[in-house]
Amino acid sequence: SQELEQSPQSLIVQEGKNLTINCTSSKTLYGLYWYKQKYGEGLIFLMMLQKGGEEKSHEKITAKLDEKKQQSSLHITASQPSHAGIYLCGAGYNNNDMRFGAGTRLTVKP
Amino acid sequence: DSGVTQTPKHLITATGQRVTLRCSPRSGDLSVYWYQQSLDQGLQFLIQYYNGEERAKGNILERFSAQQFPDLHSELNLSSLELGDSALYFCASRFGDRGGYGYTFGSGTRLTVV
Numbered sequence: 001s002q003e004l005e006q007s008p009q010s011l012i013v014q015e016g017k018n019l020t021i022n023c024t025s026s027k028t029l030y031g032l033y034w035y036k037q038k039y040g041e042g043l044i045f046l047m048m049l050q051k052g053g054e055e056k057s058h059e060k061i062t063a064k065l066d067e068k069k070q071q072s073s074l075h076i077t078a079s080q081p082s083h084a085g086i087y088l089c090g091a092g093y094n095n096n097d098m099r100f101g102a103g104t105r106l107t108v109k110p
Numbered sequence: 111d112s113g114v115t116q117t118p119k120h121l122i123t124a125t126g127q128r129v130t131l132r133c134s135p136r137s138g139d140l141s142v143y144w145y146q147q148s149l150d151q152g153l154q155f156l157i158q159y160y161n162g163e164e165r166a167k168g169n170i171l172e173r174f175s176a177q178q179f180p181d182l183h184s185e186l187n188l189s190s191l192e193l194g195d196s197a198l199y200f201c202a203s204r205f206g207d208r209g210g211y212g213y214t215f216g217s218g219t220r221l222t223v224v
Contacts, residue, residue, distance in 0.1 A: 033213065042112065042200065042217035088153065090213070097143060097166040098202075098213060100153040 003027050004091055006101035013079050014109050021104045023089030024071040032072045033090040033098065034063050043088065046074075076106075084108045113137065114216035116201050122222045128189040131219045135182055135203030141165070142184040143204075143213065144176055148197040159184055191223045 005024045013019050031050045035043040047056045052067025060077045086105050090098040113136035135142050144156040155168035159178035178184040202213040
């Protein structure tokens with residue numbers, strides 16, 4: 001999607017390290033979603049952020065939404081091999097259909 | 111199991127052929143979305159249906175069509191298939207057609223055109 005830019009495109013970290021993935025929108029956001037995908041498999045819903053300044057956590061994954069900057073960050077604390085996969089941010093433009101960023105491929109080395 | 115069922119899981123077919131992909135949304139969800147995921151294009155939105163009506167169109171080719179039936183299941187029809195149509199096709203569902211409702215994805219149909 002050209003509306004959503006994710007960075008970095010790929011990330012290799014040592015197990016136990018923290019990491020951050022960013023998602024920036026070129027248009028006004030009506031909600032920001034984070035999904036995780038194992039290669040070739042379906043998308044697993046992680047979190048949905050709707051309000052500026054909102055922050056949500058699920059286990060060791062925290063996501064924040066900066067509405068003014070039209071961006072969101074996903075932070076993983078003390079990464080584990082189970083965190084490996086592709087992280088996708090999605091945004092509900094037109095308050096309707098969701099568009100996705102190109103994804104960030106995360107590798108966690110034991 | 112996400113509650114969204116897609117069949118078949120894998121499909122291999124020849125160029126020029128036509129296939130139908132099926133999606134059963136999560137119980138209670140009225141909206142169905144179709145996405146195509148290929149290595150070079152990422153996850154691309156194709157089309158959305160809400161309670162049987164088409165609501166939004168994305169990058170869907172004219173060779174592709176979809177519909178949502180009264181029981182809310184949806185089918186994506188792909189015709190005159192080309193090698194470039196090889197991809198993972200995902201279906202997602204949600205309760206509403208707008209606003210803060212989360213999307214639930216199926217496990218996808220992997221289409222290989224040979």
